[in-house]
Amino acid sequence: MAQYKKVVLAYSGGLDTSIIIPWLKENYGCEVIAVAANVGQADELDGLEEKALKTGASKLYIEDLQDEFVEDFIFPTLKAGAVYEGLYLLGTSFARPVIAKRLVEIAKAEGADAICHGCTGKGNDQVRFELTIKAFAPTMPIIAPWRIWDIKSRDEEIDYAEAHNVPLKINRETNYSKDKNLWHLSHEGLDLEDPANEPKYNEILEMGVSPEQAPDVPTYVTIHFEKGVPTAVNGVSMKGADLVKELNKLGGANGVGLADIVENRLVGMKSRGVYETPGGTILYRAHDVLETLCLDKATQHYKQQIALKFADIVYDGQWYTPLREALSAFVDKTQETVTGDVKLKLYKGNIINAGVTSPYSLYSEEIATFGEDDVYDQNDSAGFINLFGLPIKVKALLDEKKLK
Known part of the structure; x- marks a missing residue:
């Protein structure tokens, strides 16, 4: 193994990163600076x-x-749909x-000669972490214990x-692999590794309740957007x-935002996970509803294609790339009129439209009326x-001639 004097560790205090501190010190004899991101x-x-210092970190x-997470990452992705x-x-x-x-910023400030993660x-996540590190410190060595330890x-x-x-x-017995932030909570492992098993929602949920346990009366919520951003x-x-956080409370209490997914990981395998995203699910629905009012057909349909690529880029850890920046510029242009109230x-896990208004509405009751x-x-x-159907008519006439 290469030798390092000072290593910055992405530290969550979970199982992986908790044991990495003593493992780094055993195998590299290095100072370990732990960084926990809130x-x-x-x-x-x-x-x-206290835990980090007791297990060997110097600080x-x-x-x-x-705030940076929400404003610079969540909302741009939400606007993209x-x-x-x-x-x-x-x-x-x-x-x-x-x-x-x-x-990377802390590693540079501390004069560290390597960065470590527990993916x-x-x-x-190993891809997401390392692509970002390469974007800001292209020559920084990266230690990934899971790829080298026994x-x-x-x-x-x-x-x-x-x-x-x-x-x-x-x-x-409770050793689920979890990831929690203000947007969501994921659950993987144990009984969830078999897609045939129904998730034990009443045991694992932390951000809300199951739809069956939600209240018997609905909760109404109105969200205001300015240029695609909820405010x-x-x-x-x-x-x-x-x-x-406020929408997490409202959504969680009503059993909203549960997703049981078998997804295709970037590294080639399928994995099964259960996700809780109560506030995010509400925001996506509200944003979609507002766009139906404010975007013209061509822009709305093309943006849906862009959304698929944008999702792949985010999933694959390619946030800091020219393509993501270019797509965000396109999205921002489409959001100039996405302002209004939704x-x-x-109700019991469901999100039901209850009205939408916008000063930029393209909907005209006068034109659309049945009256x-x-x-x-x-x-x-x-x-x-006649013009729209002309190609169909020409083809049908040709087919008739062939049959004669």
């Missing part, structure tokens, strides 16, 4: 400094990145570049932790992070249909 995981940060940075494989709202995916960017060799499973990680007196908040809930203006009804109007001549449609 992206809204709340109580998971409690006691983290712990706890960086509050919540990007959803991976129809269901996944990219909660883990876009949290990684904001964390890795800060890792497994089977997952997507530990082969989470059970063996627990064995290592117990042998080195590393305290853990989990046990072998107020029920008439109360608030910054992005607070807005997401009212939704939340009498003076602005649309229905006779014009005959010529339109």
Whole structure:
């Protein structure tokens, strides 16, 4: 192994990174500086400094990145309408570049000669972390213990932790692999590894309740958008992070935002995960509803194609690329008129449209009405249909000649 004097570690205090601190010191004899990014995981940060120092870190940075996370990553992705494989709202995916960017900044400030992460060799996060590190520190060495150590499973990680007196908040029976931030919570592993098993929602949910446990009366919520960005809930203006948290409460209480997905990982395998994204699911629905009012057909349909590519880019860890920046520029242009209010009804896991208004609405009741109007001549449609259907007619005439 190469030798390093000072290593900056992306530290969450979870199983992987908890044992990496003593492992780095054993194998490299290096100083370990732990960096925990606060992206809204709340109580998971409690006691983290004491734990990091007791297990061998020389210091712990706890960086509050919540506002940057929401404003610079979540909202641009929301405006794009990007959803991976129809269901996944990219909660883990876009949290990684904001964390890795800060890792590089601290590594440079500390004069570190390597950066370490606890991502497994089977997952997507190793790509997301390392592509961002390459974008800001292209020659910085990266240590990925899961690709080089002898530990082969989470059970063996627990064995290592117990042998080195590393305290853990989990046990072998509740050893789900989780990722939590203010946007979502993911659950993987244990019984979820078999797609035939129904998730034990009443046992695993943390951000809300199952639809069956939700109230028997609906909750109404109104969200205001300015140029595609949500800025107020029920008439109360608030910054992005607070807005997401407020919608998490409302959505979670009503059983909204659960997704059970078998997804295609970047590294080639399929994986099964259960995601809780209550506030995010509400925002995506509200934004989609507002766009139906404010975007013309051609822009709306083309943007849907862009959304698929944007989702792949975010999922694949390619945030800091010219293509992502170019697509964001296109999206921002489309959002210039996406301003207005969307009212939704939340009921037992469902989100039901309850009204939408915008000063930039392209909907004209006068034109669309089934009643009498003076602005649309229905006779014009005959010529339109004749021209629009001309290729079909020509082909049919040709087919008739062939049959004679």
